[in-house]
Amino acid sequence: MNAVEAMPLPRLARIYAMDAWYEFLRVLRMPGAALPMLVFPAMFYLLFGVVFAGKNAQQAVYVLGSMAAFGVMSPGLFGFGIGVAVDRERGLLMLKRALPVPPGAYLAAKMVMALLFALLIFVILAALAVTVGAVRLAPLQWLGLLGAMLLGALPFCAIGLLIGSRASAQAAPALANLIYLPMSFLSGLWVPMNAMPHLLQQIAPLWPAWYLGELSLRAVGMARAPAWPPIAALLLFTAVFFALAVRRLRRSG
Template identity: 50%
Template sequence: MPRRRIFAAYLQETRAECLRYLRSPSFLLPTLLFPAVFFLMFGVVLAGRSTPEAPRFLLASYSTFGVMAPGLFGFGMSLALERDNGLLTLKRALPMPPAAYLAGKMAMAMLMAALITTLLQTLGLTLAHVQLQALQMLRLALVCIAGAVPFCALGLLLGTLVKGQGAPAMVNLLYLPMAFLSGLWFPLQMLPPLVRAQAPLWPSYHLNALAQSAVGFDTGSAWPHLLWLAAFTVVVLAIAVRRLRRHG
């Protein structure tokens, strides 16, 4: 197949996947509004009762919390459902590159991450009066968009492990505790020592460290977090693709 047609196949699958979810309010609205509502409650309404730096900290942490969802729900849960209803089998029978299906879902998750970080930054600047420079805003956006990829890999793995009916419960069982245990809702200093000790095991902890650094907090060198996320993505993605090939 000519390269032009291969590229067109990837583009069409990405376009179809993004349009499918953008036209689905039951997915789009909760994914966009869930982190925004949390930020409004804790970063705007209750900000006066906390330190002046709290809204800026919460902007980064809820941005991390928000961009986890498109990969886990839009990738993992939908894959489990599509395996059950036969859509994945149909996709495999179509004359298109095998990776186009996964690339389309990943592009959708990254687009949703871009919308989420844009919404949260708008709320932070206008309602929470967070002081950010243009470069910090851009850096936070790039961290969030790229940060959706590790959770796409994790979502892909979950989609190969569970059936469609059990996928929502399984994703929520991982999504919410992982956010809490990574220090996204409260600073790790406020949590018990056992929770602080295991926090670096979660990808959300490392992504949050990069997000906090983007808005001006000192979280040390970015390289350990970047390398950890890259290794996590490669390993989990390799396991998930192998399972997908074996079990469909």
């Protein structure tokens, strides 16, 4: 039994918690990473859900759901993915393997960081929706939207991990943007799907962001489809991309 396996459970939990907190602070103190993740969803909500919506309450609620989905994609793709690429290139992953810390603490810390940013994005969007958007949702709807955002962050953490496992620190931001922006558009997060060309409507289920958008819109009462198909799809995307990323990391040493 090694030193890590012999650690008492409370000490092991403290290591995981501290690693996650320091990872969150590290990203929060990087304006180039934290500000776009927090500001862009709020900015687009104000533009489309307040300025363009006017007194259209339904549009304000619809934009809240779609911008929640749009916003929660970025912590995984950028905070997680680019961070792994930088750490891998600097040799930090090799160093972590040599340290007497739990082997899963590194990935768990980045996952918790992404979820904490998802929570911050939710708080910012909810505050804007209630104050300037005049959105009124039932408590269970707010909880449902928060749950959709936290669940929806997972597949993009897995995609980010795959990006970080393969791309260099210089290429990772460009690759993340090539996934983030086109997928957001193709999934109907900027333009309602029924206003999109028929071909794009047909291929929308190929993108995890589409399922996230469906789940978020259902949470705010703008979609009536059952919740379990998008939940199952998001979990499947998470498992597939995570498995591919871990396999790549093991091969790279």
